[in-house]
Amino acid sequence: MSDKNKIMPDKIRAVQYGCGPIGLNVAALALRRNGIELAGAVDIDPDLAGRDLGEAAGMDRAAGVIITNDADELLSRCRPDIVFHTTTSRLETAAAQISDLVRAGANVVSTCEELSFPYRRDPAVASKLDLLARQNSATVLGTGINPGFLMDAWPLFMTGPCQNVTHVKVERMQDASGRRLPFQQKIGAGRTPEEFQALVESGKLRHVGLPESIAMLAAGLGWKLDEITESIEPVMAEKEVESPYLKVIPGQAAGVRQVGRGISQGAELILMEFSAFIGAAESFDSVTIKGTPDISVRIHGGTHGDISTAAMVVNAASRVVAAAPGLITMKDLPPVTAGS
Amino acid sequence: MSDKNKIMPDKIRAVQYGCGPIGLNVAALALRRNGIELAGAVDIDPDLAGRDLGEAAGMDRAAGVIITNDADELLSRCRPDIVFHTTTSRLETAAAQISDLVRAGANVVSTCEELSFPYRRDPAVASKLDLLARQNSATVLGTGINPGFLMDAWPLFMTGPCQNVTHVKVERMQDASGRRLPFQQKIGAGRTPEEFQALVESGKLRHVGLPESIAMLAAGLGWKLDEITESIEPVMAEKEVESPYLKVIPGQAAGVRQVGRGISQGAELILMEFSAFIGAAESFDSVTIKGTPDISVRIHGGTHGDISTAAMVVNAASRVVAAAPGLITMKDLPPVTAGS
Numbered sequence: 096m097s098d099k100n101k102i103m104p105d106k107i108r109a110v111q112y113g114c115g116p117i118g119l120n121v122a123a124l125a126l127r128r129n130g131i132e133l134a135g136a137v138d139i140d141p142d143l144a145g146r147d148l149g150e151a152a153g154m155d156r157a158a159g160v161i162i163t164n165d166a167d168e169l170l171s172r173c174r175p176d177i178v179f180h181t182t183t184s185r186l187e188t189a190a191a192q193i194s195d196l197v198r199a200g201a202n203v204v205s206t207c208e209e210l211s212f213p214y215r216r217d218p219a220v221a222s223k224l225d226l227l228a229r230q231n232s233a234t235v236l237g238t239g240i241n242p243g244f245l246m247d248a249w250p251l252f253m254t255g256p257c258q259n260v261t262h263v264k265v266e267r268m269q270d271a272s273g274r275r276l277p278f279q280q281k282i283g284a285g286r287t288p289e290e291f292q293a294l295v296e297s298g299k300l301r302h303v304g305l306p307e308s309i310a311m312l313a314a315g316l317g318w319k320l321d322e323i324t325e326s327i328e329p330v331m332a333e334k335e336v337e338s339p340y341l342k343v344i345p346g347q348a349a350g351v352r353q354v355g356r357g358i359s360q361g362a363e364l365i366l367m368e369f370s371a372f373i374g375a376a377e378s379f380d381s382v383t384i385k386g387t388p389d390i391s392v393r394i395h396g397g398t399h400g401d402i403s404t405a406a407m408v409v410n411a412a413s414r415v416v417a418a419a420p421g422l423i424t425m426k427d428l429p430p431v432t433a434g435s
Numbered sequence: 436m437s438d439k440n441k442i443m444p445d446k447i448r449a450v451q452y453g454c455g456p457i458g459l460n461v462a463a464l465a466l467r468r469n470g471i472e473l474a475g476a477v478d479i480d481p482d483l484a485g486r487d488l489g490e491a492a493g494m495d496r497a498a499g500v501i502i503t504n505d506a507d508e509l510l511s512r513c514r515p516d517i518v519f520h521t522t523t524s525r526l527e528t529a530a531a532q533i534s535d536l537v538r539a540g541a542n543v544v545s546t547c548e549e550l551s552f553p554y555r556r557d558p559a560v561a562s563k564l565d566l567l568a569r570q571n572s573a574t575v576l577g578t579g580i581n582p583g584f585l586m587d588a589w590p591l592f593m594t595g596p597c598q599n600v601t602h603v604k605v606e607r608m609q610d611a612s613g614r615r616l617p618f619q620q621k622i623g624a625g626r627t628p629e630e631f632q633a634l635v636e637s638g639k640l641r642h643v644g645l646p647e648s649i650a651m652l653a654a655g656l657g658w659k660l661d662e663i664t665e666s667i668e669p670v671m672a673e674k675e676v677e678s679p680y681l682k683v684i685p686g687q688a689a690g691v692r693q694v695g696r697g698i699s700q701g702a703e704l705i706l707m708e709f710s711a712f713i714g715a716a717e718s719f720d721s722v723t724i725k726g727t728p729d730i731s732v733r734i735h736g737g738t739h740g741d742i743s744t745a746a747m748v749v750n751a752a753s754r755v756v757a758a759a760p761g762l763i764t765m766k767d768l769p770p771v772t773a774g775s
Contacts, residue, residue: 124598240596252592254773255750256580256743258464315772386773388742392734399728403596406727410595427769432655433594433726 101232101420107131107412110175111148112196114138114162117206118181119152120405125179126158128409130434134173136162170199177412180205184303186216189237190224197224197233202418204411206404208304210237211247212424215310215323225422234418238411238425240403241267242304242311245394246367248425250382251315253392260316260386264366265308269397270375271350276340278400282350282371283329285341291329291348301327302369305355309365313357315426320365322358327351336374349373410434441572441760447471447752450515451488452536454478454502457546458521459492460745465519466498468749470774475513476502510539517752520545524643526556529577530564537564537573542758544751546744548644550577551587552764555650555663565762574758578751578765580743581607582644582651585734586707588765590722591655593732600656600726604706605648609737610715611690616680618740622690622711623669625681631669631688641667642709645695649705653697655766660705662698667691676714689713750774 109131111122118138125133126149136148141164143151149158163169170178178201183189186209193210196203213221228235237243246265254260271279283291283300294300306323313320329348336343343349350372357365378397384390411431418428425431449471451462458478465473466489476488481504483491489498503509518541523529529547536543553561568575577583586605594600611619623631623640634640646663653660669688676683683689690712697705718737724730751771758768765771 244596248770249592251772252589252770255584255771256738256746257773258742258746258749260773315770317774387746388739389736390734390738391736392732394730394732396729396731398596398730402598402728406596406598409598426772429767429769430588430592430655431595432591432766433597433600434657 101417103417104176107416108173108176109133109412110169110173110178110201111136112166112178112180112192113182114140114143114148114151115181117401117404118179120401121179121181121408122148123152123154124405124409126152126154128434131409131412133158133160134175135169136160137164137166137169138162139164166195170196170201175201176416177202177204179408180207184208186210186213186220190220193235194224194227197228197231197235200231200233202233202415203235204408204415205235205237206239206408207237208239208242209307211239211242211304212307212311212314213237213422215307221422228422229420232420234415234420235422236411236415236424236428238407238431240398240400240407242308243407243425244403245380245398246305246308246369247311250312251426253382253390254316254384254386257384257386257388257390260384262364262366262385263312264383266368266379266381267370267397268375268377268379269371270378271371271373272338279338279341279373283348284338284350284373285343286329286348287346288329288348295327300351302353305353305367305369309355309357309367311424311426312365318357318359318364320357320359323355324358325353325355327353330370330372332374338373341373343373406433407431441757443757444516447756448513448516449473449752450509450513450518450541451476452506452518452520452532453522454480454483454488454491455521457741457744458519460741461519461521461748462488463492463494464745464749466492466494468774471749471752473498473500474515475509476500477504477506477509478502479504506535510536510541515541516756517542517544519748520547524548526550526553526560530560533575534564534567537568537571537575540571540573542573542755543575544748544755545575545577546579546748547577548579548582549647551579551582551644552647552651552654553577553762555647561762568762569760572760574755574760575762576751576755576764576768578747578771580738580740580747582648583747583765584743585720585738586645586648586709587651590652591766593722593730594656594724594726597724597726597728597730600724602704602706602725603652604723606708606719606721607710607737608715608717608719609711610718611711611713612678619678619681619713623688624678624690624713625683626669626688627686628669628688635667640691642693645693645707645709649695649697649707651764651766652705658697658699658704660697660699664696664698665693667693670710670712672714678713681713683713746773747771
């Protein structure tokens with residue numbers, strides 16, 4: 096499936112763009128990969144400039160890669176085959192940054208959630224970025240564990256054995272008890288209903304990507320949706336539940352549930368439920384397909400968000416470097432597999 | 436990922452090559468698809484010549500497609516975008532037939548098990564067919580539910596969220612109680628150990644494709660295997676078990692278990708277990724990945740072989756028509772998804 100305009104390098108030359116928690120996870124994995132040479136790293140934070148990337152990522156060795164604040168200088172010096180872009184959930188912000196990367200001739204894998212299926216958020220921005228990428232023989236992909244895999248690419252892949260499909264339900268259930276404190280805070284654990292609502296309204300308490308996942312799934316199945324709905328509500332603690340960091344009492348939120356639906360002619364074709372709360376009975380990811388045949392598939396114990404987002408991004412690198420130029424999505428990429 | 440030398444038709448023009456049970460399943464599904472025009476069908480059986488394809492496939496309507504014995508005449512008359520090839524498990528036989536199809540300019544999706552990863556059985560035959568396909572701007576794919584999905588493409592896809600992988604186990608467990616009599620006979624149910632052994636030695640009792648699945652999985656993970664082993668043995672009835680067609684008593688085989696292993700430097704990296712017997716506690720398909728993170732995923736109730744092989748073949752059509760020319764395998768194809 097490779098494009099003849101592109102040459103597959105022996106070793107993929109990469110740059111890390113954004114050195115927050117996700118970016119440092121990605122960089123740490125890329126640094127361990129034989130097939131990747133991580134040649135540079137950039138972040139806007141002046142405190143990070145001059146620091147070694149391996150040390151910043153908490154690795155037990157220096158990477159020999161110094162973080163810079165100057166993206167332009169880095170790109171012209173490194174000439175990367177690929178840039179790992181991890182700065183934002185918002186399409187508009189990502190598209191502006193990625194446009195510069197593409198103009199420098201780099202392929203891009205981004206964790207920007209709204210970029211995973213950008214035709215949902217803003218078709219005009221998506222088309223413009225697609226054209227720019229083609230003009231510069233570069234490929235751009237938005238991915239991660241979710242969106243990018245669990246609630247879109249994986250359910251789509253699982254429809255392959257079906258002669259027809261009439262409904263798809265995807266469920267992601269995370270017991271947040273063992274997750275780090277910022278994650279527990281992010282899902283609203285320990286908040287009163289009023290505090291929870293205020294967090295929702297401020298936009299700080301929300302898994303970004305549910306509508307994108309629904310839109311990608313529909314597009315992959317050739318379904319035209321009239322409407323995509325999304326709701327977000329607290330999962331209230333019914334009894335006292337505890338994590339190593341937090342105690343939640345009845346009347347407080349233990350976490351969050353988001354529900355998204357894809358509707359066509361008044362009928363629900365797609366249902367997505369994303370739940371993360373302290374005290375969930377178990378963690379799992381599941382896909383339930385109604386069709387010929389029905390398919391019911393479940394990842395027991397679920398999938399770790401941080402570890403697996405870094406994996407998806409780094410594992411996608413070789414596929415993206417080999418892909419035809421343009422803005423692509425996971426539904427059109429050959430299987431992203433664990434690299435070495 | 437489409438190739439610029441190929442033009443994607445509005446409606447895919449297809450021919451059914453081979454009208455045995457699998458071929459008729461494929462044809463019946465293709466006839467129901469809006470995006471496919473099934474323009475012709477061929478089989479070597481003189482008794483099928485002149486019969487309507489819909490009637491032969493047990494549909495409740497005539498298809499208006501008459502089965503012929505003359506493949507050459509059919510190809511030059513129909514000029515198909517794609518041929519559904521369902522005649523054999525053997526690579527050598529399939530390659531000879533498919534070479535003719537490719538020379539006629541047709542893309543091909545085949546259920547030939549050994550073609551699913553032909554570099555295992557005969558790299559020279561595979562390379563020759565690949566070259567011929569490229570010369571004729573045609574794409575050739577071997578697929579089905581197994582091999583083609585459950586024990587190769589699906590496990591590979593599930594490694595995407597892993598930062599590294601050290602071992603993959605794939606298990607297919609089928610309770611044969613509810614399957615048709617020929618399937619129960621094919622797995623050796625009701626046979627004495629001696630009869631079972633004789634069937635194994637005659638080559639009649641064997642799931643074809645386990646080594647191909649192991650080889651594809653290894654190739655997708657960049658693993659070099661020193662050895663692929665395969666064993667086949669009866670699952671003996673421990674108590675009397677019964678299906679609507681057969682009664683099996685202790686001392687007889689209730690079915691079959693095949694085990695394949697991929698070995699590198701003396702260590703097992705891949706384990707595949709294929710079991711089908713009357714009285715199995717449940718049917719399931721599962722993938723168990725050891726890595727970072729571990730992933731344990733299961734299709735509850737398993738996957739119906741006949742229905743889903745037809746689905747995989749017909750669902751793959753649009754991907755294969757759009758793909759770059761050559762002999763490809765499922766590990767390099769974007770997700771095959773349920774069509775309409």
